[in-house]
Amino acid sequence: MDKILRIDMGAPGGPKAIIGPLGPYTGMGGRGMTSMVVYEEVPADCHPLGPENKFVIAPGMVTGSPASTSGRISVGCKSPLTGGIKEANAGGQAGQVLARLGYAAIILEGAPAAGAMYKIVINAQGVEISDATPYQGLRNYDLAEKIKAEYSDKVAMISIGPAGEMRMAAASVAVTDREFRPARHAGRGGVGAVMGAKGVKVIVIDDTGMKMRKPKDPERFKAANKQFTQGLRQHPVTGEGLPTYGTNVLTNVVNEAGAYPAFNFSQGQYDKASLISGETFAELQIRRGGNPTHGCHRGCAIQCSGIYVDKDGNFLTKQPEYETVWSHGGNCGITDPDAICRLDFLDDDIGLDTIDMGAAIGVAMEAGIIPVGDAEGAIRLVDQEVGQGTPLGRILGGGAASTAKAFGMERAPVVKGQAMPAYDPRAVKGVGVTYATSTMGADHTAGYAVATNLLKVGGDVDPLSADGQIELSRNLQIATAALDATGFCLFIAFAILDQQETFDAMVEIINGMFDINLTGDDVVALGKKILSMERDFNKRAGFTAADDRLPRYFRREALTPHNVVFDVTDEQLDSLYNW
Amino acid sequence: MDKILRIDMGAPGGPKAIIGPLGPYTGMGGRGMTSMVVYEEVPADCHPLGPENKFVIAPGMVTGSPASTSGRISVGCKSPLTGGIKEANAGGQAGQVLARLGYAAIILEGAPAAGAMYKIVINAQGVEISDATPYQGLRNYDLAEKIKAEYSDKVAMISIGPAGEMRMAAASVAVTDREFRPARHAGRGGVGAVMGAKGVKVIVIDDTGMKMRKPKDPERFKAANKQFTQGLRQHPVTGEGLPTYGTNVLTNVVNEAGAYPAFNFSQGQYDKASLISGETFAELQIRRGGNPTHGCHRGCAIQCSGIYVDKDGNFLTKQPEYETVWSHGGNCGITDPDAICRLDFLDDDIGLDTIDMGAAIGVAMEAGIIPVGDAEGAIRLVDQEVGQGTPLGRILGGGAASTAKAFGMERAPVVKGQAMPAYDPRAVKGVGVTYATSTMGADHTAGYAVATNLLKVGGDVDPLSADGQIELSRNLQIATAALDATGFCLFIAFAILDQQETFDAMVEIINGMFDINLTGDDVVALGKKILSMERDFNKRAGFTAADDRLPRYFRREALTPHNVVFDVTDEQLDSLYNW
Structure with missing residues (x-):
């Protein structure tokens, strides 16, 4: 390279x-x-x-x-x-x-x-x-x-x-x-x-004739890689939950926590969540001859991906991610796994972000464009409207913000124009902080506080309290920015947050690769450097503290079942980048 | 009150x-x-x-x-x-x-x-x-x-x-x-x-039973009002140009100056401008039995409004403003006065801003939605699409910015999301400064530098040079904010900018009304106070210097016939509110 x-x-x-x-x-x-x-x-x-x-x-x-x-x-x-x-x-x-x-x-x-x-x-x-x-x-x-x-x-x-x-x-x-x-x-x-x-x-x-990149210090690299892989295999999330069910293992977890944003973020629990859970999907796939345990690229030790087949065993789509199952499923009142998978396939085929598309359909349902729960209608919207570039397709293809704007609605669950994913920020406040403050707009992957708020990975911070969320999100955003530079999959985070030796092994892999001596502090410094560049760009593009906010209705409308609003203060949000 | x-x-x-x-x-x-x-x-x-x-x-x-x-x-x-x-x-x-x-x-x-x-x-x-x-x-x-x-x-x-x-x-x-x-x-x-x-x-x-508001000092008020009215009548713009032709007197003026933004701001002169000029409209209306000299409210001394009738003498719409004739006419290659008037009527009837609607159609034509110059197509877009709230109508009804966004185009002539009116900022740089810096988004009325750049009212500042435009726009924006508070029509500005005694008479009307002793400085202070409040609101809403900019293509693409770009510097723009 x-x-x-x-x-x-x-x-x-x-x-x-x-x-x-x-x-x-x-x-x-x-x-x-x-x-x-x-x-x-x-x-x-x-x-x-x-x-x-x-x-x-x-x-x-x-x-x-x-x-x-x-x-x-x-x-x-x-x-x-x-x-x-x-x-x-x-x-x-x-x-x-x-x-x-x-x-x-x-x-x-x-x-x-x-x-x-x-x-x-x-x-x-x-x-x-x-x-x-x-x-x-x-x-x-x-x-x-x-x-x-x-x-x-x-x-x-x-x-x-x-x-x-x-x-x-x-x-x-x-x-x-x-x-x-x-x-x-x-x-x-x-x-x-x-x-x-x-x-x-x-x-x-086409890399025909090319070889794998060689580490500068092969022994150090190899030893670290071995320990790292062991660490991934032994952690319950990366070694068991993700391989068995994929990311959709989260449906039941998030729903039980009351943080599942059903029906365009209007309630925090969905009574039909079990119909579209990872457990349901995996059971169905094993029965049909699909494959819930699959790697999306060579050399993956987690294998969270999968192959989803229809009742006749024909490929329908790759196993959809939790966020997709939420966006097209629970967010829209759609409970047929095959319909959700068809939407996932259409998104991939037409080339669309499943999160913003599902969120856009949720907004369109609230606007009355199609009935809530109308799976065939949703499929038609993606396939015939967005896919064909009709005017309605242009509106929906602009995402949830575009859809709400076109139909004159306040309730667009977006930050910086980008749709929130499958975690209600009122009931997982750490990820709410990430949504608000990330340089990327609403993005769970930018600082996945769900891990610590709900899964109790890397500590335990009460998801319903505003306390500690800034520090949690800040640390995760820094670590993630660095991780996104390395090429490692974000899902290794579960293991490296919980297991110091796995984190050390990851750093050692980089050290062996380049024959350098990075420390954990260097990784943090890299993350900060990336975030600082991004934030400076955004500032020059015109972003201010006003862009680091959730829409005000998340402070105004309480979310069932916990009856919570987003109450991390503006002052707290504005302190995120204080380091 | x-x-x-x-x-x-x-x-x-x-x-x-x-x-x-x-x-x-x-x-x-x-x-x-x-x-x-x-x-x-x-x-x-x-x-x-x-x-x-x-x-x-x-x-x-x-x-x-x-x-x-x-x-x-x-x-x-x-x-x-x-x-x-x-x-x-x-x-x-x-x-x-x-x-x-x-x-x-x-x-x-x-x-x-x-x-x-x-x-x-x-x-x-x-x-x-x-x-x-x-x-x-x-x-x-x-x-x-x-x-x-x-x-x-x-x-x-x-x-x-x-x-x-x-x-x-x-x-x-x-x-x-x-x-x-x-x-x-x-x-x-x-x-x-x-x-x-x-x-x-x-x-x-319904003010049945109510009387006209009484001045606190009737004599002072009456004398000032008399002198003020005389001033309006004697100035060539308010006493002759506007009553005779309405605001559309500007088509020929702006076109000759090479500042007429034809075809979605792609050229500065329109070879068919004379077909839709104020002179053409007035002549047609006199012939048909319309009325090009009419007041929009009781007690107007300017009478810039008018009644536009069709070839059979039936009311078609009020006499459309210059900006409307541009937006639906020259901006879209439409030269039939009756078609432009039909569009003006539809905008009024459906309740739409004629500037943003015409600009949206100009963008839609560039996107290929209807052919350039297609008058019937434009009428259909407003009447059947926007008026009926179809998805395409929702896109267009969101204005030029919404339309460009939906069709993935850079060339949206907007500032702060609002469409630029009928003056190309590259060739009337004073109004370009107003577009960029106004608290309102692109808005000619917020600081009508066209007056001084092209009409030589209130001084003479070369429209093609960056020099002097900041000061010109600043002074006009301050004066306009105050004027917009008084209830006087903006068009008195021509007379009060050129004739000190008319300006003094205007201030005296206010003094007579309230029995106070405002000076010209107080008027300036009022204008500054209003702008400061507006700007502070916008700042809290998240606006920064980056919002006080024209789209970059106005700096990149030269405008014929003068081959000019917008070259007022960012530093100059950022100095507008220094007072």
Whole structure:
């Protein structure tokens, strides 16, 4: 990973690729890389879909090495959804394959000629950019079939569906998994729209002839990796809960805690949650011949992913995440697992963030566009409206904020324009702090206080009290920013928060990889550096303390069953970045 | 004007009216009143369509007195379009009638029960609030017919059309004119959506039995009023240009200056401008038996309004303003005066801001929704889509910013979400400074530097140079804020900027009215006070210097024929409020 590929999409005569050294970005990876490039090179007041924005793709620091569970790839840009800096990351194969080719980043710049659409092929021989207009309008799964036929399923693919082509603010970037399914998504913040605005439909990455990245100190690396993997296997969440049920193990947990935001955040418990729980899904999949235990990329020790098949055993979608099951399920009163899976598939196929799409449908149901609980209606909205780019589809494809705005509603569960995920901030106040203060807009992954508030991982902070939530969220946001730079999957957090030796092993993997001597403090410093760059960008883009707030109705309307409002004070929220 | 009417729309058992004294608002009127109430009483971070926003209506300080040309009425709130404070004002009869009943303000608070819709009747006997659901969905002209049948055409009406009921961000508030036509609009910033969110369809104001407001020093007032009226009559703009052609006298002037933003701000001159000029309209109206010289309220000495009839002599709409003829005409390549007038009528009837609607259609044409120049298509968009609240109508009814966002376009000519009017900021840089820095979003009326840049009123500042524009815009914004508080029509500015004795006479009218001794400095101090309150509100709502900017493409794309970009620096813009 010693080079950066820059492509000027608007160069006279067509896109022009330049491969250059890392320069000031040496040592950066993942979110560290994407956020630093955006921070350094993108005018904070530019239009997210204009030529001055940049679209950055970066594997993590140790991605492409034998480090366990380290296949994440980050994409970054100024977000058309939030108006601030954005990093979204995904699993799948692309991170490892790109890293093995030696690229620490791909940076798409400028704006293509109107109507132009390109395919970028990266392999050991170099970079080739060609016309992709024959692929125009293809959904991700059909596109994958074409690319597979043209190249084999040993390559990796990064692509956008119609949503990204239409530059919708909820458009995602798809990454293929081990089976060459475009099922892993950098979902949030409309990153797909920015890729679309750069005129790139698909990036094919072929590491034929390349080898795994070699650690500089193989012995140190190997020993650490072994201990790290053991740590993941022995922790109950990463060793048992996630492999057995996937992330949807959370439905029952969050619902029982009264923090499940049912019906567009209007109540904290859903009486039909058990119909869509991870336990129900896993049982169904085992019965039907699906697979609830699967890794989204090679070398994953957790295996939280899965394959979901219909009653006849045919592939329906990858096992949907908890947040998707909530957004399209409990948030909308939909209890048919197959309908939820169809929506998950459509989101992946069209290239949409499942969280903002489900939240948008929840808002649309409250607006009376379709009845609450109408599964077929929801499927039609995604497939026929968003997928076809009708005006209603344009509204919904802009996410929950766009939908509430179009229908003149106050109750949009968003921060910085981005929809809140599957945890009600009134009843999991630590994650409420994260929603409010994250540089990314409402984002559970930016500081997953659910772990400590509900799962009692990394300590125990009462989810219903305002006390201690700022410190909890702050520490998690710092740690997460660093983790998102490494390429390790966020889910290792359960093990490294609870098991000091697993945390130490993770740091040792990085040390063995680069023959350096990072300490835990250095990891914290890296996290702070990334957050500070992001926050500075957002400040220059016009964000203030007023953007670090939940919508006021979360302070006004009490959530059942605990009858709690969000009561972390503004002063407390404004202290989050005091370090 | 010694009392305030407050109505809690969400009171248990239905709306509750309380009439109280002025208290801290004593002496305030118009924009001074609306902005002070919003500043003092509305949480800056509230949702514009939620119960915490307030909707304020206030006649000007001297409105309802015999002061010439002083019939303006202001409405204010937090804007659903800009997210900041908003004041929009209108002519028509309501200001005078409300003032004569002694009300310095109406304040609508809280939120009504879902689906509730009310009529408010204010007369000498008091206030009556009743169910208005039978009026639901009525357009403004049909509503006016019903109200006229019920009450006579001697009352005044303030109302919203379907756009306001649907809480669209480009919804206006209609005010009836001397002929009880709902043709005068507080157009900008979505004030109609906030009235809609308060559940008020119509306010009927009946001043039967009331007299004109009496000056405290009648002699002083009378003498000043006489001199003031003479001043208006003798200035070429207020005495000749505006009465003869209305505001559309500007089409040829602005086009010749190369500052006419044709085709969604893509060129500065329109080769067919003469087909839609004020001269063409006036000649047509005289031929058809319309009336190009008409006052929108009693006691106007300028008479810039008019009555536009079709080829058979039937009323089509009031004479459309220059900005409307631009937005629906030159901005969209539409050159048929009758089509433009039909669009003006539809906007008034449905209750829409003509500027944001025309700008939205210009953006939609660039997005390919209808062909450029398609008059019938534009009429269909407003009548059938926006008027019927289809999804496409919801997008367009959100204004130019909403439309560009839905179709993933950079080229949205907006500041703070509000569409720029009919002057390209690259070629009239003074008004570009006003667009960027006004507390209201892009708004020509907030500091009409066009006067000095192009018309050479109040001095001569080169429109193409950055020099002197900050000072020009600053002085105009201060003067305008004060003027918007008095109730005088903004168009007196031409005369008072050029003729010191007319300015002095205006101040003397106020002094005679209240038996006080304001000086020119006091007027400036009032303007600064209003702007400071507005700016402070916006700051608390989250606005920063980044919001005081034009979209970057105005700095990047040169405008023909002068090949100029907007080059007032950020530092200069940030100095506007240094006083």
